[in-house]
Amino acid sequence: MEEGYILALDQGTTSSRAIIFDHSGQIKSVAQKEFKQIFPKPGWVEHDPNEIWSTQAGVAAEATVKIGINGKNIRAIGITNQRETTIVWNRETGLPVYNAIVWQDRRTAPYCDQLKNEGHTDLIRAKTGLIIDSYFSASKINWILNNVDGAKELADNGKLAFGTVDSWLVWKFTRGRVHVTDVTNASRTMLYNISTQQWDEELLKIFGIPASMLPEVKQSSEVYGETDTTVFASKIPIAGIAGDQQAALFGQMCIDKAMVKNTYGTGCFMLMNIGSDFIESKNNLLTTVAWKINGEIQYAFEGSIFIGGAVVQWLRDGLGIIKTSAEVEKLALSVNDTGGVYFVPAFAGLGAPYWDPDARGTIVGITRGTTAGHIARAAIEAIAYQTVDVLKAMEADAGMKIKELRVDGGATANNLLMQFQADLLNCKVIRPHIVETTALGAAYLAGLAVGYWSNVEEIQKQWQTERDFVPGADNDKVQAAMAGWKRAVAATQSWSSNR
Numbered sequence: 292m293e294e295g296y297i298l299a300l301d302q303g304t305t306s307s308r309a310i311i312f313d314h315s316g317q318i319k320s321v322a323q324k325e326f327k328q329i330f331p332k333p334g335w336v337e338h339d340p341n342e343i344w345s346t347q348a349g350v351a352a353e354a355t356v357k358i359g360i361n362g363k364n365i366r367a368i369g370i371t372n373q374r375e376t377t378i379v380w381n382r383e384t385g386l387p388v389y390n391a392i393v394w395q396d397r398r399t400a401p402y403c404d405q406l407k408n409e410g411h412t413d414l415i416r417a418k419t420g421l422i423i424d425s426y427f428s429a430s431k432i433n434w435i436l437n438n439v440d441g442a443k444e445l446a447d448n449g450k451l452a453f454g455t456v457d458s459w460l461v462w463k464f465t466r467g468r469v470h471v472t473d474v475t476n477a478s479r480t481m482l483y484n485i486s487t488q489q490w491d492e493e494l495l496k497i498f499g500i501p502a503s504m505l506p507e508v509k510q511s512s513e514v515y516g517e518t519d520t521t522v523f524a525s526k527i528p529i530a531g532i533a534g535d536q537q538a539a540l541f542g543q544m545c546i547d548k549a550m551v552k553n554t555y556g557t558g559c560f561m562l563m564n565i566g567s568d569f570i571e572s573k574n575n576l577l578t579t580v581a582w583k584i585n586g587e588i589q590y591a592f593e594g595s596i597f598i599g600g601a602v603v604q605w606l607r608d609g610l611g612i613i614k615t616s617a618e619v620e621k622l623a624l625s626v627n628d629t630g631g632v633y634f635v636p637a638f639a640g641l642g643a644p645y646w647d648p649d650a651r652g653t654i655v656g657i658t659r660g661t662t663a664g665h666i667a668r669a670a671i672e673a674i675a676y677q678t679v680d681v682l683k684a685m686e687a688d689a690g691m692k693i694k695e696l697r698v699d700g701g702a703t704a705n706n707l708l709m710q711f712q713a714d715l716l717n718c719k720v721i722r723p724h725i726v727e728t729t730a731l732g733a734a735y736l737a738g739l740a741v742g743y744w745s746n747v748e749e750i751q752k753q754w755q756t757e758r759d760f761v762p763g764a765d766n767d768k769v770q771a772a773m774a775g776w777k778r779a780v781a782a783t784q785s786w787s788s789n790r
């Protein structure tokens with residue numbers, strides 16, 4: 292048994308988490324802190340980069356203290372993060388020039404429309420695997436350069452640095468010595484050519500971004516640098532980086548072609564391992580880098596759903612019909628069905644496979660008999676329906692039926708949701724023993740780089756099922772339910788297209 296532990300830092304959209312794993316892949320300690328969501332205007336979402344850093348550094352220290360260990364006991368750090376979220380800082384002062392513009396932020400939607408009208412869609416998809424949308428980093432960097440006083444000039448003089456959250460954290464942990472990202476995070480910027488594995492000059496020109504701002508792109512598992520002594524007294528190698536969804540794919544051990552996972556967090560993100568060749572989706576999915584380890588790259592198809600568990604947060608914070616997210620299951624079970632209500636939670640537009648940035652949330656089919664229970668049930672079902680839309684697109688792209696779906700993320704605690712998902716998909720839904728697969732994936736990537744685990748085969752043996760949800764619904768009922776959902780989505784899109 293290897294001595295010491297691996298520390299995974301999971302910097303998510305709503306909270307910063309630190310989890311310490313031992314050699315058997317078991318969780319030894321967890322610390323978590325939520326941070327402020329900033330909504331300056333409708334459709335805008337920002338975070339304070341300094342708060343991202345302070346919460347992440349704080350939980351890292353807290354997780355170690357909790358189990359009475361210190362930096363010397365940590366063999367390596369793995370970082371995983373909310374992706375696309377864009378931070379630009381001054382290289383000399385180390386200070387951000389603007390808040391982090393979060394992946395959910397829609398302020399650049401008109402600019403993205405302009406790019407589509409100028410005919411860049413095919414070129415961007417062929418190079419990056421992405422669909423033009425304000426979701427990705429490039430249009431957000433462009434916005435900062437054009438809207439923050441003095442930013443353009445500083446950037447042209449080589450004084451500004453761009454990074455996704457992983458880059459920012461590495462920069463902070465190394466006190467400005469290391470400016471890197473990994474290939475999975477680079478693949479979400481819309482500036483990185485995922486076939487040639489280079490920042491793309493043509494794309495940089497389209498978006499008006501100087502190459503000098505960009506971090507060096509590394510593999511997902513290698514030593515990038517050592518921590519400075521600000522947080523831990525000893526220097527610890529930072530040895531794994533991956534975007535959170537790719538880290539979850541790895542943590543779920545979807546290492547073979549055609550293996551699929553879905554993460555039910557704030558949003559839902561389904562990824563399918565498609566092997567070592569870049570394939571363009573023909574069904575409105577993204578192609579993204581799954582990871583690069585030992586010089587070998589793997590790609591994935593991805594369906595990104597912007598609102599998943601966040602719909603439950605809205606029931607809690609917006610409507611106030613539940614006090615905690617966990618209460619939603621009981622409320623939804625207070626009724627036998629939704630009573631004909633459908634809820635399309637397009638709060639931040641619709642992602643895959645619709646890509647409709649103007650769509651907004653819609654609830655249809657309300658009668659005098661509708662109760663909070665029906666709304667709660669419709670909200671839970673909406674998470675599952677959106678997942679079906681993505682999985683169908685994935686099956687069409689892969690030319691095969693998917694037999695099992697590995698699941699993780701906060702909302703997988705909801706058994707009603709999981710069973711409904713299995714029924715709708717008519718495939719087995721598998722919840723693993725460790726649902727913190729994002730952090731686990733980052734820990735595995737870091738541990739592999741420093742020899743804590745010797746190879747993927749050793750890690751693969753650790754993955755265990757906690758519960759299987761087996762489909763059992765009547766097919767006619769499923770078809771009728773899906774037809775209702777499609778009508779509800781059509782109603783949502785009709786509303787937005789008439790704005």
Ligand SMILES: Nc1ncnc2c1ncn2[C@@H]1O[C@H](COP(=O)(O)OP(=O)(O)O)[C@@H](O)[C@H]1O
Binds near residue numbers: 304600700
């Ligand atoms: N029992 C539950 N049923 C449905 N959703 C839940 C439940 N428990 C938590 N959630 C939702 O899961 C999300 C949190 O999951 P998590 O994986 O921590 O998300 P993230 O990493 O995106 O911050 C929240 O949106 C929350 O509302």
Ligand SMILES: O=P(O)(O)OC[C@H](O)CO
Binds near residue numbers: 303304373375536
């Ligand atoms: O922070 P999460 O878990 O909601 O994940 C956000 C995604 O990485 C956005 O692409």
